[in-house]
Amino acid sequence: xxxxxxxxxxxxxxxxxxxxxxxxxxxxxxxxxxxxxxxxxxxxxxxxxxxxxxxxxxxxxxxxxxxxxxxxxxxxxxxxxxxxxxxxxxxxxxxxxxxxxxxxxxxxxxxxxxxxxxxxxxxxxxxxxxxxxxxxxxxxxxxxxxxxxxxxxxxxxxxxxxxxxxxxxxxxxxxxxxxxxxxxxxxxxxxxxxxxxxxxxxxx
Ligand code: GAR
Numbered sequence: 238x239x240x241x242x243x244x245x246x247x248x249x250x251x252x253x254x255x256x257x258x259x260x261x262x263x264x265x266x267x268x269x270x271x272x273x274x275x276x277x278x279x280x281x282x283x284x285x286x287x288x289x290x291x292x293x294x295x296x297x298x299x300x301x302x303x304x305x306x307x308x309x310x311x312x313x314x315x316x317x318x319x320x321x322x323x324x325x326x327x328x329x330x331x332x333x334x335x336x337x338x339x340x341x342x343x344x345x346x347x348x349x350x351x352x353x354x355x356x357x358x359x360x361x362x363x364x365x366x367x368x369x370x371x372x373x374x375x376x377x378x379x380x381x382x383x384x385x386x387x388x389x390x391x392x393x394x395x396x397x398x399x400x401x402x403x404x405x406x407x408x409x410x411x412x413x414x415x416x417x418x419x420x421x422x423x424x425x426x427x428x429x430x431x432x433x434x435x436x437x438x439x440x441x
Contacts, residue, residue, distance in 0.1 A: 242316050246320070247270075257417065268290060270311065303326075320342075340374065341375065348371040357398035368390055370412065388409075
């Protein structure tokens with residue numbers, strides 16, 4: 238089986254990058270890109286010797302024009318899989334359709350609860366007792382694509398959004414590499430809204 242080529246997009250710290258670098262993904266991270274030149278995570282990528290690129294959204298008049306430029310830049314690296322890890326852009330069909338069924342995102346809530354931003358503050362304000370994170374395929378619906386993996390954490394009485402964010406991130410660090418590995422091993426089968434995780438193939 239040929240190893241999959243993985244591209245990652247970030248907008249900020251790249252909080253999941255160290256976990257992705259450490260993990261045995263069954264594929265190779267070939268590039269890490271950002272819409273922000275000052276994204277701290279790009280330094281982590283450079284330190285790891287991984288090629289980086291920046292396509293600034295500010296250089297484009299429309300979301301579609303930015304997405305088209307980002308698709309072109311990604312395609313230069315011939316990715317089999319594109320991973321959004323803290324990539325804080327709303328994507329248009331120009332982007333989503335270019336990587337249909339090979340585009341995944343990590344989101345800091347138990348989807349379909351709490352799509353969008355500010356999830357930890359909302360969870361605490363609404364008295365929710367269990368929070369978590371989700372890795373899902375990306376489709377045209379915001380944070381609405383087929384779910385690959387989730388992990389839960391307890392919300393304690395005195396948790397602040399920052400404390401909850403750290404607990405959830407520790408779980409993201411587990412399930413994102415796990416989901417990428419499943420993709421690289423061809424073990425994910427999308428059936429409508431559901432993702433079936435296929436058993437490990439028996440050796441030939
Ligand atoms: C992660 O918690 C991820 O779930 C979240 O951003 C964080 C990573 O960003 N993504 C989203 O909220 C996407 N809607 P960072 O690497 O800048 O810390």
